Amino acid sequence: MSSNKLGNQWATLDKDLNRISHVEYATAYVSRPLVGLGIALAFIVLAGLAASVLFGDFPSNFVVIAAAGFGAYMALNIGANDVANNMGPAVGANALTMGGAIVIAALCESAGALLAGGDVVSTISKGIIDPAGMENSSVFIWAMMAALISSALWVNLATFVGAPVSTTHSVVGGVMGAGIAAAGFGAVSWPTMGTIAASWVISPVLGGAIAAAFLAFIKANIIYQDDKIAAARRWVPVLVGIMAGAFASYLALKGLKKIIKIDMPTALLIGVVLGALTYVITAPLIKRQSEGMENRNKSLKALFGIPLVLSAALLSFAHGANDVANAVGPLAAIVHASEFGNFAAKVSIPMWVMVIGAFGISFGLFLFGPKLIRMVGSQITKLNPMRAYCVALSAAITVIVASWLGLPVSSTHIAVGGVFGVGFYREWHAERRLRNSVAKRPEAKRIAPEERRRRKLVRRSHFMTIVAAWVITVPAAAAMSAVIFLILNAIVG
Template sequence: MQDDTDRHFDTLDRDLGRIGTLEYATAYVARPMVGMGIALVFMALAGLAAAIFFGQQPINYVIVAAAVLGAYMAINIGANDVANNMGPAVGANALTMGGAIAIAAIFESAGALLAGGDVVSTISKGIIDPSGMGETNTFIWAMMAALMSSALWVNLATWVGAPVSTTHSVVGGVMGAGIAAAGMAAVNWPTMGAIAASWVISPVLGGIIAAAFLAFIKSRIIYQDDKIAAARRWVPVLVAIMAGAFAAYLALKGLKRIWKIDIGTALLIGLGIAVLSYLLSKPLIRRQSEGLENRNKSLKVLFGLPLVISAALLSFAHGANDVANAVGPLAAIVHATEFGDFAAKVAIPQWVMVIGALGISFGLFLFGPKLIRMVGSQITKLNPMRAYCVALSAAITVIVASWLGLPVSSTHIAVGGVFGVGFFREWHAERRRRQTRAARPSANRLAVEEQRRRKLVRRSHFMTIAAAWVITVPAAAVMSGVIFVILNSVAG
């Protein structure tokens, strides 16, 4: 009797174990489905908002469809682009994943709603001549195709795990639709040439600036006998540089509604904020450094808060600047549908801006962690000092690019900064090994295989990201051209 009872309980335990395993597997499989479901609900609500806003009968289904696509694009920007701002801070353990998502969602939305919605070029920085489109309907289908193709491309890149430029995706989409609608002559090729040049200039400049700051931190702080005293001297200077750079950047990008600022005025504003930040941060850093041990681990504490602030400012600036990628073509479609013509620039309605801001936040929350981990920890190992160099590089590179008049991508700059820090670490480690061998010829030499294993930048990620960057514009252009032909033939 006892044996039968034991066997019965053993069978029950096995069955319960199977059920528990099944439940766990179901929850694991369903997790991405939940995110997809929430995203679809948000897109449906965006379409409903457009239908309510344009409540006349019959409902304008073109605007409803464009609103759904704009929401889809915004979700993809949140999933892919925002990772570049938050990845370094998370990889350096200055922020948790949850904290990074919360800060990014707040500051991206604030940037989009407060500073991102004055006027947007519907032809995406003068890439095509809308007058060559002929009919208004042709222009509407071209913008629809650009929106759909760029969103699909960014979605595919996020799935593969490659941080790409949503700006360049929209550029490719607009170019492809323009060529399909009005031929090669419709494209402003000098502008496209400048954008192509920025593919190389943005990441290289970002990488060089980030590496230069890391070299400075190593020589002036890390390799000093009294690290804490050196940090008290130089960390306030670095904080001032960051504050000044961001102030100048936000003055250029975020104050367009109130005051048209030139680069010289923006730099003067940045200088004033830099001096003020230095005076405020110096006593704070001194107080924070009291009692810290004279070792590298203590330095991470001093860079933690400035890194978090820089990540928040990057998110605000990104929301102000890049939300137009999601809602620019949508605003163009709304304007063309309402007024029956197309203009080079249109004002963005507030409900369109809300769709863009909320979409970016939803995309970040639902799908952002994958790319945040990629940028923050899978390319190269980051600590607060290295991550701070990446953030500084992003702000300064945008200022330099604005001064030179180059259209740059925040994605390329930030990821280029991560690569710059990683390759500098490799070069620096190799230089120290050579110095050790020169001082001690008897020191063991590493085998070739071991030298490859000790590379500090993952080459597979480098090749994947570089390839994705190169093919973003042509891939989005081809997709957009095909989609335009289909839409135009169905509508016609």
């Protein structure tokens, strides 16, 4: 055989092998999403099997198994959507890697749910509907099942389009829609719904205003000082102390209800004491860390890195303690009604239900969370450790202020509102500096309106998508829930 012919054979073999490698690469690329879906489906099935073993041999056992499966589906969606708001700023600021954020969030969310999660939950989601309006326990069970399915489907859809929404508001809408379909408009507590609707506006605006105020303070007192490092030594320990105090009060109010009931004055006192203690500990550490640093903004970012990571972990713990119960509330209601044949305004959440919630959040975050984490952390506006720190701090302070005012708020709306607040403040500040420079130097080149619009620091497309998703969350979940309830009632009736 000639060498030319042999060379052609090798060339043909190389082409064939190259095609195979391309096919393998394409197969791996296509199957990657299917792996996540497969793991999620396996978790849902395991949740149903666990319910069949742990719940006992009741006549309505199949209802509890189905509810456990949908509860697991809901928990997966919370992990994919809601948790991104706590970890997004830290990842966007490069204080945490995506893997590190997922590990910390999974551990802290699970710990918050299992150690400090509320052991008593309002199964009608804070008095939205009157259980007495239901004909019997069977109607109540199907109403709660419809609420669970619809809220999970809505959060899944929001995650798919890249919109961080409130899972608590999704549950609220689901319960309201099923309640209306089951017992009419009179079954809904409209004053409660009015207060929740007010929180749609108050949560993000308050969170954004507080985040912007802290960023303005940091710019004026640290970033724009001649000696940035000296200014940081003076103010960073104060800011870290404020953060520690705010989170101590936040966790005392929201995260420790299962262990001990704490009123507002006591929570604030705890915050003041721990904040002062943190300042005393932090001041020498910041001084030591800042020795030898260059007098520039990059050095300042390093000083805010560790406080930002800690704040993200604390936010996740408090979220697990506070919001998981809301998500598994309808499941707990179904379990109670199936077991005792009646329904109550408040029931205890069985531990196995909380375990489904905690593990579901962890799996959802690991499998589907990176998309929303990237969106919140880097695609709305550019974040650095100082800006992300302002977002995290505003979340804790806003919850305290809202609790003091007696307003129900969404951690999702507060955190994303904080990101918007930081971005819009930067836009306003940049415009003001531009106007001042033009006023001082008339010969300075003015920027054309088209170029100015292009330089906006908050992406308007994301802003409009997120606000639209917030506005329609409750009515959309309510409409879906009403339809699902009517279908379920027709099938079993």
